[in-house]
Amino acid sequence: MNRLSARIGTAVLVLLAAAASQIRADYLNWTYTSNPNVPGIAVDATSPNGGGALVSLTNFNTPQAGAATIPVVAYVTSTNSTTPIVFGPTSDVPTTYNLALTITDKSTGDSGTLNFTGSLTGPLTATSSGVVASFTPVGSDSLTLDGHTYTVTIPEQTLAAPTSPQADITANVSVSNGTTGGNLPPPISTPEPTSLLLGGLGFSCFGLGCWWKRRFALRRRPEQRTEGA
16 A cells, blocks of 8 residues: 555656646747848859859848747749859859848837858759858847847758759847846746647546545454454
8 A cells, every 4th residue: 555655646746746837938028120232142143054153131120929939031943054163262253242131029129130241162063053152241140139148040051952943041040138147037937738638637636545545444343443443
């Protein structure tokens, strides 16, 4: 009986611990827009090997929901050339551009803009891509709005080949408390549905254990009275 009670107690503790777990999330009460200053980068436009190559850039000019990873530029690569066309310093036109990322705090409406210099380097053919998109912050890579500091990094990314559909260049955003420098606690801490279910199951097991113990005690009482007589 003691062994059974111990097992039930252990199960209850495990289930209650699971029930206590809650969804943790970064501070998400913000939106953003992004805007590259050119619609695309074209190189070797007069090339006899297929009319050059193009990387089309599309902004996100309507507010997008904040997240730890966000798309900041949509792009499509295109060329008909079977010979690699190279983006970079040796191409016939500059392959750098400016990207403005505007972040808005939804609770106050305050906003600020971070600027990055984007560059494209590497070869592109009709079936393959070695073009790398890289970004360097112009000035700071972080800003503070309503006590929340947003730090944005855009890692290097190899663009998809012309055979692929539209894709996104993404950025990583971390949000911290600007007054203490620590990570922000989640604005809302909501129990997971599965945790609620497990919690209910745990209490049910606890009640079953109590019932079993009481039933076992009642069954032993007549034997105890007989022995006492």
